Amino acid sequence: MSAPSVPLPTLRAAMSPAAEAFRALRTTIRFQAEEHAQKAVLVTSAGPQEGKSLVCANLAVALAQMGLRVALLDANLRTPSLHTAFDVTQQPGLADYLSSGDGPHFQEDCGAAGLKLLTAGNIPEHAPELLASQRMADLIAKLASRNDHVLIDTPSLLMAADAASLARWVDGVLLVVRANRTKREHIRRAKAMLAQIDAHLLGVVFNDDPNAKNSFGA
DSSP states (O other): OOOOOOOOHHHHOTTSHHHHHHHHHHHHHHHHHHHHOOOEEEEEESSSSSSHHHHHHHHHHHHHTTTOOEEEEEOOOSSOOHHHHTTOOOOSOHHHHHHSSSOOOOBTTOSSTTEEEEOOOSOOSOHHHHHTSHHHHHHHHHHHHHSSEEEEEOOOTTTOSHHHHHHTTSSEEEEEEETTTSOHHHHHHHHHHHHHTTOOEEEEEEEOOTTOTTOOOO
C-alpha cells in the first residue's frame, strides 16, 4: 500500500513561502555537511502524517537545485510515497536491492539535475531486518562517498523499528514535528529513543505552522 503523494513546492511553486522555507533548511544542512562531515541524513517523525516525506523530498530537490549530487532513498518499506511524488515507478527499488544481488536501480535526474531517487521497490514482509542489514549500511556508506548528500525517508519512529535500525548507519537525524498535531509526549519519546541508540539529532523541523511566514504545509 502506498501513502498519498506529497507536494513538491520546490519544483512546482518555486516562488512560494514553502519553497523558500526549504531553501532556508537547505542552508542549515549544507553547513552541517561542510563543517561536520554530516552527509547522510535520516528524516523521520514521532508519528504518522507529520510531513517527514514532504520535508525529505523537498529538501532533496532544494539541494540538487544548487548543483549538488543528491541521493534520495525511500526507506519507508511499509507505506512508500516518493515514487508518486516524483511520478516514477515503484519497482524495482531499495527492497529489491537488499533482497537480491542486483545493483540498486536509481531514477536519475529525478525532478532536478543531480537528484537520483531509489524508490522503495516491492514491499517485503521483513522490512526491519533488511534495513538493519550490513548491506544497507554498505549502501549508505557508498552513496555518501559518491554524493554530496544522502537523504533517507523512513517510517515514523514510534510506529515501527525501521527508523531506529537505520539511524545507526547515518550521520544525523532530522525529526519532523507537525504543528497542532504532534504531542509533546511523543516528541520526548522519539528523542529518548534516538538517544538510546546514540543517534545524532541534527534538529527538529517544525512543519505546517499556520502562524509561520515560511510554512512547509501544502
